[in-house]
Amino acid sequence: MKLLIARPMTSAVEARARAEFDVEIRENTMPMSQQEMLSALAEFDVVVPTLGDQFSAQVFGDADKPRCKLLANFGVGYNHIDVDAARSAGLEVTNTPGAVTDATADIAMTLLLTTARRAGEGERLVRSGQWQGWHPTQMLGHHVSGKRVGIVGMGRIGQAIARRCHFGFGMQVAYQSRSAKDLDFPAEFMPQLQSLAASVDFLVLAVPGGAETRHLIDAHILEAVSPSAILINIARGEVVDEAALISALQSGQIAGAGLDVYEFEPSVPQVLCDMENVTLLPHLGTATEEVRSSMGHMALDNVAAFVAGRTLPNPV
Secondary structure: OEEEEOOOOOHHHHHHHHHHOEEEEOOOOOOOOHHHHHHHHHHOOEEEOEOOOOEOHHHHHHOOOOOOOEEEOEOOOOOOEOHHHHHHOOOEEEOOOOOOHHHHHHHHHHHHHHHHOOHHHHHHHHHHOOOOOOOOOOOOOOOOOOOEEEEEOOOHHHHHHHHHHHHHHOOEEEEEOOOOOOOOOOOEEOOOHHHHHHOOOEEEEOOOOOHHHOOOEOHHHHHHOOOOOEEEEOOOHHHEOHHHHHHHHHHOOOOEEEEOOOOOOOOOOHHHHOOOOEEEOOOOOOOOHHHHHHHHHHHHHHHHHHHHOOOOOOEO
């Protein structure tokens, strides 16, 4: 059984992979090209892809009887893999749920607080050497404690964000999802996204990527958002119509945004970079040593189960 890991991993994950499998670890940190993906499907039994490795229907269509039988995705999100096409080509797909929950929720709160309190702008001011000292009306931001937060998507990550908001900051939680959830904290279920957007001080996106959620936040939804509200996106970039968001920010239709993901990642429009009321992070949602190692081990657990002929722990 030959295994390909598509990107460099933490030292612990790479050491385990080399000890347990006949593995090749791709040194390039960029996504695989179409030719690389076709070669991977032809030459390896298992591939561990990750974000940006676009295993599309076309790739599977161009692969002639692939040797590969498992894509053990490194990451909970798998919208870069056409799962139906993979199955039709004889491949199974797994992911790494659970491992990413707390770290991603922490980044959501980082973005919320940084944007609300103008922390990024303040840090840039200090670094520039232009700060002239404290005064009573300096860089007034948005208070967070006790405010109303709306969470779009109340899965593992959405619930982790909501708990931080409720228990940590005494925020009123409202949410939109496919159905009402049985939660261990007070939260108002609002089935209509537009109504939720219109009623909150912070709108946090925590839905999966994919065709169903592409441009879920469009000009229509942004028009409903309060001019004093802030949008936070830790989901997938394409969940937000980036052009509509830029327009809303430029016109003052919304107060600000905190973004960890982008519609055409890694490309970020210069106009967003130039806005002081926007916090921009380089997709740091799961970026801790512990979490990335946990994700890697979970991916390898799926590989090990496949090699041994056992039930896959995390099929999608």
